[in-house]
Amino acid sequence: MSELYAAPPRHDGAANPDARRGGVTAATVAAANSAEDAVERATAVADTVARTAIEQADRAMRHWTDPTPGPVRIGSPQHLRMFSNMLLQTHNPYKPAVIEWPKLSPDALARVTSLPIWDIAVQTEGRASIRVKTFAETVTDPLLRSALDMDGGEEARHKVVLSKLVEAYGIPLAPEPDYPPPDDPEWGWLVTGYSECIDSFFAFGLFAMAKRSGYFPAELVETFEPVIQEEGRHILFFVNWAAWYRRNLPWWRRPLFALKVARVWAFLIWERIGIARGIDADGVAQDANFTMNGSEALGDSLSPGAMIDLCLAENDRRMAGYDERLLRPETVPRLARFARRFVK
Structure with missing residues (x-):
C-alpha cells in the first residue's frame, strides 16, 4: 500500500x-x-x-402609450378604444396562489395584524368584484365589455391576495357576508368607481408613508405593490369611462346621470366622514374612513398638510406613466388642494 x-x-x-x-x-x-x-x-x-x-x-x-398619434376627442370611439386598451394591455398576470409572503419578525407581524382594516378590505374587494361584473353584463360593446371583465377579475384577485395575506400571517377575520349583485348595475359601478377614486388617493399616500417609516418590511411592501398600482389603473379607466359615457348620452339623459353621480358622491361622503359605520359579527366597528386618517396607525404621525402633500405627490407619480391624452382623476385631488390651503 x-x-x-x-x-x-x-x-x-x-x-x-x-x-x-x-x-x-x-x-x-x-x-x-x-x-x-x-x-x-x-x-x-x-x-x-x-x-x-x-x-x-x-x-x-x-407605462402605456397608445401608438396612434394626435389629439383624442373625449367621448369619441378612439377615446373608448384608448382607455379600454390601456386597462387590457397593462394587466399584470401575477397569481395570488403562488405569492411568497415574506417571513415577518415578531414586531412586524404584530404591527401588520393589529391594523383595523383587514375585514373591511376583504369585503370591499368582494363587493367591488360583483358590482363590476354585474355592470359588465349590461355592456354590449365587445372591447369595453372585455375591459370591464378584466377590471372585475382584478378586483376578485385583490380579494384573493388579501385572503392569502391574512391566511399567511394568521389574521382572524369575521365571517364574510354574501355579496349580492346590485339591483341597479350602473349605480353599483358608479359607487365602486368613485369609491376607489377616494380610497386610492389616500391609500397611495398611506402606502408610501408605511414604506418610508418602515412600518411594513420592505419585502412585504414589494410583494403588495402591484395591488396598489392596479387600483391606479382602475380609477384611470373609470374616470375616462365616465367622461366618455356622459358625452355619449342623449342630452335629455345627462341631467339624470349628473343627479345620479351627485347621489353617489353624497352616499360616499356620508360613509367616509364616519356617520356610516359597519359592525362585524363580533360587534367590532369597521371604519370606512381608515384611508383618510390612518397615518397615526401606521406609525408616522404626519400633519394633515404633509399628509395631503404626500398623497398628491404619490397620485401624480402613479399616474405619470400613462398616455397623457387620457383624463386623470381630478375631483379628489382638487378637493385635497383646496383643503390644503386651510391646514398646516
Whole structure:
C-alpha cells in the first residue's frame, strides 16, 4: 500500500486499476461536479428569466402609450378604444396562489395584524368584484365589455391576495357576508368607481408613508405593490369611462346621470366622514374612513398638510406613466388642494 501512495497521481481510470477498484474515478468526480455546475447555472438562468419577466410585467403595468398619434376627442370611439386598451394591455398576470409572503419578525407581524382594516378590505374587494361584473353584463360593446371583465377579475384577485395575506400571517377575520349583485348595475359601478377614486388617493399616500417609516418590511411592501398600482389603473379607466359615457348620452339623459353621480358622491361622503359605520359579527366597528386618517396607525404621525402633500405627490407619480391624452382623476385631488390651503 505504501507504493500506492508513493505513486504519482493518475487521471486515467483505465490506466489506474486501483482507482477503478475504489469505485470512483477522477473522471466521475469531474462529471459530477460538471453536472452540479450545470444545475446551478440552469437555476441561475431560470431565476434571471423569472426576475426579468416580473420586471417587464411590472413596467408594462405602469407605462402605456397608445401608438396612434394626435389629439383624442373625449367621448369619441378612439377615446373608448384608448382607455379600454390601456386597462387590457397593462394587466399584470401575477397569481395570488403562488405569492411568497415574506417571513415577518415578531414586531412586524404584530404591527401588520393589529391594523383595523383587514375585514373591511376583504369585503370591499368582494363587493367591488360583483358590482363590476354585474355592470359588465349590461355592456354590449365587445372591447369595453372585455375591459370591464378584466377590471372585475382584478378586483376578485385583490380579494384573493388579501385572503392569502391574512391566511399567511394568521389574521382572524369575521365571517364574510354574501355579496349580492346590485339591483341597479350602473349605480353599483358608479359607487365602486368613485369609491376607489377616494380610497386610492389616500391609500397611495398611506402606502408610501408605511414604506418610508418602515412600518411594513420592505419585502412585504414589494410583494403588495402591484395591488396598489392596479387600483391606479382602475380609477384611470373609470374616470375616462365616465367622461366618455356622459358625452355619449342623449342630452335629455345627462341631467339624470349628473343627479345620479351627485347621489353617489353624497352616499360616499356620508360613509367616509364616519356617520356610516359597519359592525362585524363580533360587534367590532369597521371604519370606512381608515384611508383618510390612518397615518397615526401606521406609525408616522404626519400633519394633515404633509399628509395631503404626500398623497398628491404619490397620485401624480402613479399616474405619470400613462398616455397623457387620457383624463386623470381630478375631483379628489382638487378637493385635497383646496383643503390644503386651510391646514398646516
